[in-house]
Amino acid sequence: RPLVVAIDGPAASGKSSTAKWVARELGLRHVDSGSLYRAATAAALRTEPESARWTEASVLAAAAPIHLVPGETTFHPHLGDEDLEFVIRGKDVTSHVSQVAQMPAVRAWVNRQVQATAEGHPIVVDGRDMGTAVFPQARVKVFLIADPWERARRRLVQRLQRAPEEAEIAAEVDALTQRDAKDEAQTQQASDAVLIDTTYLTQEEQVERIVALARA
Ligand code: C5P
Missing domain, CATH: 3.40.50.300 (P-loop containing nucleotide triphosphate hydrolases)
Incomplete structure (x- = not known):
């Protein structure tokens, strides 16, 4: 195992x-899977502030440039060059993240990224x-x-x-x-x-x- x-x-x-x-x-390294749902939400909010207009495809497109970058204690989600760690803890993201987390394609995207961090490295x-x-x-x-x-x-x-x-x-x-x-x-x-x-x-x-x- x-x-x-x-x-x-x-x-x-x-x-x-x-x-x-x-x-x-x-x-071991630490990975917070919620940080990816939050980062996708932050990216979606920037692209389209009106969350009623979000679709699975539009959220996935907004989230595409997000990747996890290993830091000293944990991975941080980056959008291109920008570290989103601070932004994703905000109220706006917290109140919209469950909507994004219900999208099956977003879940598949998060799961792939999280699994990739464990390749060759034990993680918590x-x-x-x-x-x-x-x-x-x-x-x-x-x-x-x-x-x-x-x-x-x-x-x-x-x-x-x-x-x-x-x-x-x-x-x-x-x-x-x-x-x-x-x-x-x-x-x-x-x-x-x-x-x-x-x-x-x-x-x-x-x-x-x-x-x-x-x-x-
Ligand atoms: O853990 P945290 O509160 O930061 O997670 C933010 C949100 O991401 C949760 O409210 C949930 O909607 C979603 N989430 C999830 N599955 C996970 C981790 C987080 O659906 N494995």
Whole structure:
């Protein structure tokens, strides 16, 4: 089995930050598949700001110049020469990305790029369907879940760099729950994935568990 560590789970379940840390511990490269869906969305928004007009073909055409470039800790999506890593975390992209992620041709495009990063290089990859659609043979498969309130709180701490208020958390729970609903069809827990509920775990504990699975 290829040394692929596949980490899947819903929005803000801590996949990417955990995956980066696991990759560092194991000396592997990290790939964030969501960054490609986000980059395709950013490219589509630039080409046609009116998302109602997007078609699978127009999104694919806009995304064609995107490629993953290896950085120090993770791959960054570039559009031609431009590093999109900052742009893709914006609100506009986040609110449109699920629409793009439902397009089968876009999913095939993302899957090919992600699989290419694993050729000859062991990777830690995170997303929604890495352990099912993309790397069914992955050596380690993990599915991360956490209570929505805790996911929202962590996301806000990261974004605001302070303790969020209850009303802020409640609004973020709504946003996350809506995105989960839109992503439901794309999110698949592999039958052989290890389910980890991180609600009461520190990030270090999550990382230790996954590293232990990879070393077993
Ligand atoms: O993980 P992240 O929240 O950055 O992913 C952004 C979006 O990309 C998700 O909301 C989902 O629509 C899509 N996605 C997906 N399949 C993946 C990874 C991400 O559909 N494997």
